[in-house]
Amino acid sequence: MKITGPKGTHDILYKNIYKWQFIESQLKNLVELYDYQEMRTPIFENTDLFLRGVGDTTDIVDKEMYTFKDKGDRSITLRPEGTAGVVRSFIEHSCYNEVLPGKFYYYGPMFRYSRPQAGRYRQFHQFGVEALGSADPFLDGEVLELMMNMFKALGLKQLKLEINSVGCPVCRPIHKEKLKDYLKSHYDQLCPTCQSRYEKNPLRIFDCKSLTCQEIIQKGPYVTDNLCDDCENHFIKVKEYLDMVELEYEVNKKMVRGLDYYTKTAFEVSAGREGSQSSIGGGGRYDGLVEELGGPELSGIGFAIGLERIVMTMDEQMLFEGKFESVNKVFIASVSSNEIPETVRLVSLLRKNDIHALRDTMNRKLKAQFKYANKIGADYVITIGDEEVSSKIYTLKNMKTSKEESYVESDLINILKGENNEFKK
RNA sequence: GUGGGUGUAGUUCAGUGGUAGAGCGCUAGUUUGUGGCACUAGAAGUCGUGGGUUCAAAUCCCAUCAUCCACCCCA
Structure with a gap:
């Protein structure tokens, strides 16, 4: 029997490595230009970190984690995303006593147990950026600007930036109640998944592809309708920054991100491909996360971009032509x-x-x-x-x-x- | 987790019950110290794996695994 790589993994062969090296160096140069510094954190963490950090109502924690017991009977999880690890490290080493905001980037493999398909792997790579300690909405803007410049530096075309505000612990519970009130009368028409979401995480119903659920939710209240003054003003300022730097964006009132820790600003980017696996990067503000993980009350914002999808999209857009630098x-x-x-x-x-x-x-x-x-x-x-x-x-x-x-x-x-x-x- | 497609040489694939094939790639050769083109030869496959039907299975049946695609979800 031939031995093969585990399901959902892939090898980057010598003849393609230049693509990855090109992307890595472009991104590294750019984030360092914005004064971000690299953090290297372990590929596995104690499972609790993700349970608390990512949130146990998310699909990631629910069914996609690579969790196992080590020989000392500790529950270990291969990191499904990068933010939790960076924040943990930031807190553990008391980096908040140093310069604020802490501005970090990371790059490396992430792991999620899901069925592989085009542009989706069990081991995949992300390049991410985190800024900790500032609640300034203009930082959100700058982070968005950086992310879009990263894609532009790679030459990606047909970029689409979608932003939204998902509220905060003050206004979101109020909105949740209003949403549930509205949905109560339509409960029977919702698909089974959304019926279970109704209690746990009704906001996620916005993500549902089912036509009936969509029809119902269209007429319901959006998060942006119930933002508190703080969130409302924050969102306005973010958009103001984007206008100042002439960055094109679309407000997608239906966008809800899959991670629990997001507050206020949330965003997602796609390039070209319609439909499946079109998202090449996403992120948002996470003002409660540092505290949730045992650190001081510090806000944060960050994003991650998916390298496999970048490579795939760049191949489709034929952006690697002539990028291979041959030596004599x-x-x-x-x-x-x-x-x-x-x-x-x-x-x-x-x-x-x-x-x-x-x-x-x-x-x-x-x-x-x-x-x-x-x-x-x-x-x-x-x-x-x-x-x-x-x-x-x-x-x-x-x-x-x-x-x-x-x-x-x-x-x-x-x-x-x-x-x-x-x-x- | 759900649904569908596909597993034959390194690779792309043909082969539908009777001796395992082709293109590309690889190795070598086409006499004198020179590549790309052409020609010739060669290596290379327990036909994904296990079981069943049959005188006979790559081919039919069952199971299993892998892979791809879509859903879910996301990067």
Whole structure:
């Protein structure tokens, strides 16, 4: 039986890695420009962290966590998202006694136990940003601006930013009651899932795809109808910032995010794809989370973007064309086995000079060595025969133009290292 | 968790009861020290796995696993 990777995992192969490296470096540069610093937290945490942090009415905690017992009988969970871990670390190391707001970013694998499909995996990667300690609505705006600039830096097209306000512990309970009052008379028409949501988390009914549920909920009260003054003003200010920086957005009054900790601002971004797995990033403000996890009363806001979906969308939008940066490769060929020592010497010498050089290790004939050099995309080939060994003059062949020129060793190195190398063209 | 499609060479797939195939890729060769093109040859598959029907199964039946797609949900 062939051994395969576990369900829902995928390998990023050598030929695609440049895509990931390109994305990583673009995003890293950009968030650092906004003065965010990297945090690396463990890939697994104590299960309680997510129960408290993410919330036990969410689907993530309900059915998607990778939870198991370790040998010390502790309940461990592979992180399903990044915020909880960063906040835990922030509190544990008392970072709130340092500079506020704490501005962090993270990058790495996340785990959710759900059936895989296009753009959805059990191990997937997120790049996320968190800002802790500021309740300023303009920070929300700046965070949104950053997120959109990240997508733009990658060249993504057809971007759609949707925002909403989901209220706070002051106004949300009031809204919840009003919503439940309204839904009470329609309870029997709701789908089974929404009937169970009715008690636990009626806001989520907005997410339901069932037509009847949609019809019912359309006419019901929206969160934004019942915002308290604080939330209302906050939302207005966020939109004000977005207008100031000329960022396009849409208010989606029906948007409710899947995590319990969100307060006030919530948002989601899609690019192109309609329907399934269109969301490439999302986030929101979470003003109660730090306290909930045992820290001081500090507000927070953050978002995460899904790398697999970014790669998928960039492939669809053909944004990787020409992004593969190839270095100049030099292949040292030998006419016969007599010249092998000389190729070893030369390759080693070139590498000492930071030149990407390699030689045959398959005992191939000269012709086959050229085929190989061609296949791996070598830019130059130097052929070593008895003539070269005795004369110490080497012929450099440009594989694109087929032109050949001869040099002594020191000139050869200068040519291959040199910036104004006319022979390159 | 629910529903549907698909599992044959590295890969894309053909093969519907009777000797396991093709394109691409890979390796080598087409004599003299030179690649891309062409030609030739070669390696490579317990036909996903287990059971059943049959003289005979890649092919029919059952189960199972994997994978893909959709729903749920999300990134």
